[in-house]
Amino acid sequence: MKEGWIEKKLGDTELLKIVDGDRGKNYPKQSDFLVEGHCLFLNTKNVRPDGFNFDITMFIDKEKDNALRKGKLTRRDVVLTTRGTIGNVAIYDDSVEFNHIRINFGMKLCGKK
Numbered sequence: 001m002k003e004g005w006i007e008k009k010l011g012d013t014e015l016l017k018i019v020d021g022d023r024g025k026n027y028p029k030q031s032d033f034l035v036e037g038h039c040l041f042l043n044t045k046n047v048r049p050d051g052f053n054f055d056i057t058m059f060i061d062k063e064k065d066n067a068l069r070k071g072k073l074t075r076r077d078v079v080l081t082t083r084g085t086i087g088n089v090a091i092y093d094d095s096v097e098f099n100h101i102r103i104n105f106g107m108k109l110c111g112k113k
Helices: 062-067
Strands: 016-020 039-041 078-081 089-091 107-112
Touching: 039 062
Parallel strands: none
Antiparallel strands: 016 107, 078 089, 078 107
């Protein structure tokens, strides 16, 4: 290790946060999903081995977005699929056109603390 560097482990809570998608009572039902809307609601088709794919999208309105407790992305968060196809990863960087994105219950997000 270089002089002046501090060693950290990936699971160190001071380094980053790891968050599940919301699974609570406010989780969207099929009838809550829209063709377009306020917040993109990711599914596993959106997170592929080579990053995001937005060929097929679904959205929730602002009210439903605000009702959810966790799982909202901020720029530079990393999304990891944990159900279905496990291990696909995408980075929510400035190239992604959507400003409001949430993960579903089959994903985790890793972001800056």
